[in-house]
Amino acid sequence: MTYHRITLEAINLEAANPNDLAKFWAAVTGVEPSAGGDSVYLPPNGPGGFGMFFQPESEPRAARQVAHWDLTVPWGSRVAEVERLLGLGATHKWDVLDEVPHVQWTTLADPEGNLFCVAGHPPADHQGS
Template sequence: MDAPQITLGSINVEAADPNALATFWATLTGGTPTSTGDSVYLPPAGPGGFAMFFQPLTGPRPDHPTIHLDLTVPWGTRRQEVDRLISAGATKLWDVLDEHPHVRWTTMADPEGNLLCVAEHPPSS
């Protein structure tokens, strides 16, 4: 059997304010959002990037998120990126710096409370 030829097309997010949340994520990813009526598409900023699609919230926000994004940054830049995300409107929740030898990360929330982690992995020897 051949391996599946599946790729990630887009991360879809329901938002109370799709335009504002897309603008926040555009600051993080470097993409340029395009409004399509009530929804907003944020294309990948370049090779290896990811697309996002923001649409109006259709029901109450869950009390506990069941999914979050793990974003990876180069070793030694996590603190700088966390500060950049805070200045863009994210909230820092906690750091995990010594639980695993192969990764350090900071858990954050975007302006609407969606969780994301900013992780750095040490260089290979």
């Protein structure tokens, strides 16, 4: 049996205001949005990146979010990146700084309440310290 490498093409989100939410994520990722009808597309921000589609909500938002995405930044830059994202309109939810030695993260919400994490992974010689 042949296995193919599977990669993430895009995240699809329903939004109360697709244009505004796409503008937030465009500022986060550094790419330009491309509108088409009621939907907006953000291309990947480089090799290995992923696109994002924003479309109008088809029904009321669920009370509980069952998935979120984890974004990774270089070790030592998480705090500055979180501050930048807060300045763009994200909301701070919580920090996890000492639960496991191989990662520290901050959980944020975008302007429509979608959760996402900003994580940094310390080099091996900094783990557990």
